[in-house]
Amino acid sequence: xxxxxxxxxxxxxxxxxxxxxxxxxxxxxxxxxxxxxxxxxxxxxxxxxxxxxxxxxxxxxxxxxxxxxxxxxxxxxxxxxxxxxxxxxxxxxxxxxxxxxxxxxxxxxxxxxxxxxxxxxxxxxxxxxxxxxxx
Numbered sequence: 001x002x003x004x005x006x007x008x009x010x011x012x013x014x015x016x017x018x019x020x021x022x023x024x025x026x027x028x029x030x031x032x033x034x035x036x037x038x039x040x041x042x043x044x045x046x047x048x049x050x051x052x053x054x055x056x057x058x059x060x061x062x063x064x065x066x067x068x069x070x071x072x073x074x075x076x077x078x079x080x081x082x083x084x085x086x087x088x089x090x091x092x093x094x095x096x097x098x099x100x101x102x103x104x105x106x107x108x109x110x111x112x113x114x115x116x117x118x119x120x121x122x123x124x125x126x127x128x129x130x131x132x133x134x135x
Contacts, residue, residue, distance in 0.1 A: 003052075004096040006077035011054030013079075015044050015092070021106030022094050023131070024124070026114035029063055033078055037118035040094040040105065041081070049090055107131060 002015040023041045030039035051058075059073040066084035071077060080090040094101065108120055112128040120126060 002101075003098045004092065005098065006054070006057075006072035006075055006079060006096065008072065008075035008077070010057045010074050011072045011077070011079060012052045013092075014050045014052055015048050015097075016050065017045070017048040019101065019103045020044070021103050022101070023091075024105050024108045025110055026108060026118075027110035028113045030110075031115060033063065033069055034093075037115040038108070039078075041091040042094050042097075042103070043089050044080075044092050046088050046090060049092070 001017075002019065003012065004015070005012045020043050023043070024038050025041060026038045031037060033039065054072065057073045058070055058079070060068045060070045063069050063081075067081060068083075069081045070079045072079060077096070078093050079096065080092045082090050105122075105124055107125040107127065108114075109127040109131045110129060111120065111126045114120070
């Protein structure tokens with residue numbers, strides 16, 4: 001089991017089960033939403049994700065049709081995103097998880113729109129657009 005929370009601690013959650021590898025997204029939307037050169041996301045099944053506190057603090061923003069980004073309405077921490085075409089999955093922001101992670105980044109995607117001031121200095125697979133195995 002893993003636990004996580006936003007910066008103020010008002011939103012707290014747990015994930016029961018193994019984690020999928022971390023996905024590193026360099027698209028311009030993720031950069032703007034996070035304020036960083038990329039977002040680190042972990043896809044989690046809705047059945048494994050449990051919101052323990054802060055439901056009233058959750059605020060959503062539909063960044064593109066069918067994709068909602070959810071954040072804490074008090075401290076502004078980005079929490080997760082969800083897509084209408086993948087209703088059984090939330091993409092948790094990896095930095096919110098309290099425990100050490102057993103998983104590592106698996107690939108970079110949307111590198112065609114990455115920040116020009118950030119160099120990718122690892123041997124992970126990189127994809128100019130979305131990950132090819134993505135539904």
